[in-house]
Amino acid sequence: MKVEYINSFYKATKDVFKLMLDIDPERKDLKVLDDMACSREVNVLLGVTGNLKGSVLFGFTKDMALEMIKIMSGMEMDKIDSFASSALGEVGNIIGGNALTNLSENNYICDIVPPQIFVGEYKSFSLASDKGLLLSLDTPIGEFDINVFLKD
Amino acid sequence: MWKDSYRVGVELIDEQHFELFKRVSDFTRVIRSNENWEDRLEKVKETMSFMQEYVIVHFDDEEVYQEQINYPDIEKHKAAHAKFREGINEYVELFEKEGLSEEKIQEFGGKLMAWLIMHVGKMDQKIGEYAKSKEGQA
Numbered sequence A: 001m002k003v004e005y006i007n008s009f010y011k012a013t014k015d016v017f018k019l020m021l022d023i024d025p026e027r028k029d030l031k032v033l034d035d036m037a038c039s040r041e042v043n044v045l046l047g048v049t050g051n052l053k054g055s056v057l058f059g060f061t062k063d064m065a066l067e068m069i070k071i072m073s074g075m076e077m078d079k080i081d082s083f084a085s086s087a088l089g090e091v092g093n094i095i096g097g098n099a100l101t102n103l104s105e106n107n108y109i110c111d112i113v114p115p116q117i118f119v120g121e122y123k124s125f126s127l128a129s130d131k132g133l134l135l136s137l138d139t140p141i142g143e144f145d146i147n148v149f150l151k152d
Numbered sequence B: 001m002w003k004d005s006y007r008v009g010v011e012l013i014d015e016q017h018f019e020l021f022k023r024v025s026d027f028t029r030v031i032r033s034n035e036n037w038e039d040r041l042e043k044v045k046e047t048m049s050f051m052q053e054y055v056i057v058h059f060d061d062e063e064v065y066q067e068q069i070n071y072p073d074i075e076k077h078k079a080a081h082a083k084f085r086e087g088i089n090e091y092v093e094l095f096e097k098e099g100l101s102e103e104k105i106q107e108f109g110g111k112l113m114a115w116l117i118m119h120v121g122k123m124d125q126k127i128g129e130y131a132k133s134k135e136g137q138a
Helices: A003-021 A062-073 A082-104 B011-032 B037-068 B074-098 B102-137
Strands: A026-033 A036-038 A042-050 A053-060 A110-119 A122-124 A132-139 A142-151
Touching (some): A003 A062, A003 A082, A003 A132, A003 A142, A003 B102, A026 A142, A036 A053, A036 A142, A042 A062, A053 A062, A062 A082, A062 A142, A062 B102, A082 A110, A082 B011, A082 B102, B011 B037, B037 B102, B074 B102
Antiparallel strands (some): A026 A132, A036 A122, A042 A053, A042 A110, A053 A142, A132 A142
C-alpha cells in the first residue's frame, strides 16, 4: 500500500470539495488500518478495479452529509433519503474519477465500480494481512475520513 | 444552485447553463416539497421531457463551439456528454417501464444536481479558459 494511492484520493477530494462546496478540507491524522471499519454514520464505498484493486470508503457524520447536500442544493435537508444518497454517491463517483486521473499520471490504469451508500456503521474485514490507510480531514462543516484499501 | 463562478465567458453557453441550473433547481424544489406526490408529477414529467430535449440542444451547441475554437479536449468532453445523455436515457427508460416512483425520481434528482454542478463548474470551465488563452494569442 503506497502513500501515492491515498494522495491521489486526497487531492481529488480536495479539488471536488473546493469546487462543489467551496470548502477546503484540512489534512489531519493518517493511520494504518487492519480492517475497513468506519464508525461514521454515512458511508460512501467505491470499488476499484484494474492495475489497483480494492476499495475506498468515505465516512461522514450525518450532519456533515446533510450540510453537503444543503450547500449544493441550497435547500434544507433533514434526512439521508434517496435524493441525498444519490447526490453523495455521485460526489463519490466524481472524486473517484478524478483520483483515477491522478493515478493514471503514475501509470496506474484503474476503473471505478459505481458507489454504494451505507447509512450506519460500516464494517468489512480485509483478507490476509493487507493493511489500509485512514486519512482524517477537517472542514468547517465537520470531520470526515477517507479509508483506502488498495493493492497492486 | 447557480454561482457566478460557473460562468464560462461565452454568452450562448452561459445562457444555456443558466437555464439548465434554473430548471434543475426548480425540479429539485418540486421533488423536495411536501405536497402530495401525485400533484407534483406533472412538473416532474415536464422537467424530464425538457431535460431530454434541452440537454441535446445544449450539448450540440457546446460541441459546435468547441469545434469552432479547435478545442483540444473535445473528444473527452464529447464522451462526458455522451455518458450524461446515456444516464438520462437510462432513467427515462426505467420510468417508461416502471412508472415514475418517488424513490427513483429522488435518486435521479440527486444525481442530476451533483453532475450538473461538477460538469459546469469544472469541465466546462476549461473551454472558457482555452478560449481566453486563444484570444490572448490573437
